[in-house]
Amino acid sequence: MAKNIQAIRGMNDYLPGETAIWQRIEGTLKNVLGSYGYSEIRLPIVEQTPLFKRAIGEVTDVVEKEMYTFEDRNGDSLTLRPEGTAGCVRAGIEHGLLYNQEQRLWYIGPMFRHERPQKGRYRQFHQLGCEVFGLQGPDIDAELIMLTARWWRALGISEHVTLELNSIGSLEARANYRDALVAFLEQHKEKLDEDCKRRMYTNPLRVLDSKNPEVQALLNDAPALGDYLDEESREHFAGLCKLLESAGIAYTVNQRLVRGLDYYNRTVFEWVTNSLGSQGTVCAGGRYDGLVEQLGGRATPAVGFAMGLERLVLLVQAVNPEFKADPVVDIYLVASGADTQSAAMALAERLRDELPGVKLMTNHGGGNFKKQFARADKWGARVAVVLGESEVANGTAVVKDLRSGEQTAVAQDSVAAHLRTLLG
CATH class of the missing domain: 3.30.930.10 (Bira Bifunctional Protein; Domain 2)
Incomplete structure (x- = not known):
């Protein structure tokens, strides 16, 4: 393997x-x-x-x-x-x-x-x-x-x-300060760690932000950059x-x-x-x-x-735990029964046209209503749009608020308007 x-x-x-x-x-x-x-x-x-x-x-x-x-x-x-x-x-x-x-x-x-x-x-x-x-x-x-x-x-x-x-x-003022700082550090070289000794000649200003407590204590007596x-x-x-x-x-x-x-x-x-x-x-x-x-x-x-x-x-x-990610899905489209998938996908495309910016996921992979609602919950959907054989036959869809549990049968031509109201 x-x-x-x-x-x-x-x-x-x-x-x-x-x-x-x-x-x-x-x-x-x-x-x-x-x-x-x-x-x-x-x-x-x-x-x-x-x-x-x-x-x-x-x-x-x-x-x-x-x-x-x-x-x-x-x-x-x-x-x-x-x-x-x-x-x-x-x-x-x-x-x-x-x-x-x-x-x-x-x-x-x-x-x-x-x-x-x-x-x-x-x-x-x-x-x-x-x-x-x-x-x-x-x-x-x-x-x-x-x-x-x-x-x-x-x-x-x-x-x-x-x-x-x-x-x-300015670059000139900093050069003058660098000379004064190096002169001070040379007088106290024995108190510097190896990293600061190396920096003292290559990049002495970086000694100022050393995390070594002993070096920080020493710097209390060092020349102040503001004076230069x-x-x-x-x-x-x-x-x-x-x-x-x-x-x-x-x-x-x-x-x-x-x-x-x-x-x-x-x-x-x-x-x-x-x-x-x-x-x-x-x-x-x-x-x-x-x-x-x-x-x-x-x-x-x-x-x-x-x-x-x-x-x-x-x-x-x-x-700030209240600052949460936006939900992956606003609407989950549930479809079950013979020949409902093509109708569901057509309705989903229509809703995406009419509700730009809304995140809509269509169920794929089959499963009964219970399994599909579990998937809707997993994706964090606020609303489910449900199509069964009877809804396809009579041109309706069931819109279910997954937070309150309330559901309404709506003509497919009116689903977008109903969702717009429900999602605010």
Whole structure:
């Protein structure tokens, strides 16, 4: 007997019982994006490897340890995308979307990182990302945060996420701060773990978000990033904070908040939760005004964020059990008796024409009425439409409310109108 082939570790199947809640959550997210005037862009999952090395930074954990990279048959180095911003910028440059234009884009799909799989963190994971190009003021930063806050309200999780903000300044200001931080860390090198010692020279800002309690205690005495900000970054951050306060969005300034990718400047933010065990990031982003030029385009201000959908689904299920998947089936068409199946299928097609958007499933595989009603219940149908031999003969159907048990014989020409009333 042949050995079963299983899914790759950390790359999961999502079965029909799971995808229904995903679809409802994704539908909610997309509706909000549409209400803000954002447009979808669809991007390839494979890109040339140099794109990510140039965008993310060669000494980041993502590039050094986590990318799925391979050579194709032509000898070109290709990589499964570990994040979406670089590909979105590449597409914007390639198709002339960015120069002297304002773009508000979103994308959704799988990303890939070779990490240790754990709850909410997988090797293939799904992100929804949002990127805005051509706008440099703090008002668009605020709009993105307000958009995410609207998501949390729509999903019923507002009380379980908190917003952390920081400004990491201009590239020049950050370079000055990096020098001061490295000088401080060198004085206390014996207190650093091996990972922080390595990062101290390759990507010292990442030491700030070390999870090591001893390192965090040491950082209480480290130079503060806020003391090194340039004046323009200070004004930009103050403007953002004022806009959020006017919108009633609470936030905490976290001066140790940096992002794991090298392309960020000025605004960085994260929405975090404690409702999934240890604190986890639900959504994160910031401003990356230098990335378009870094990837070969003309200098273009840009800001965006990405959200992990696996973690979002877990959070919604954990704190808002009332947010349920839409039913797979609204109406189940039951047919029993000689020559009723063709009449049932014809009626089903007619009802689909007259009731667009309603989910109607026709019974197949036979079975008596009892078995068919059990199937209707299994699929979560609210209403059954029943055809037997007598109904076919006299041009009627029985419409049964499966919640109340009430049923009514209706002329087939009137079934759609009756269902419309019953389903509201």
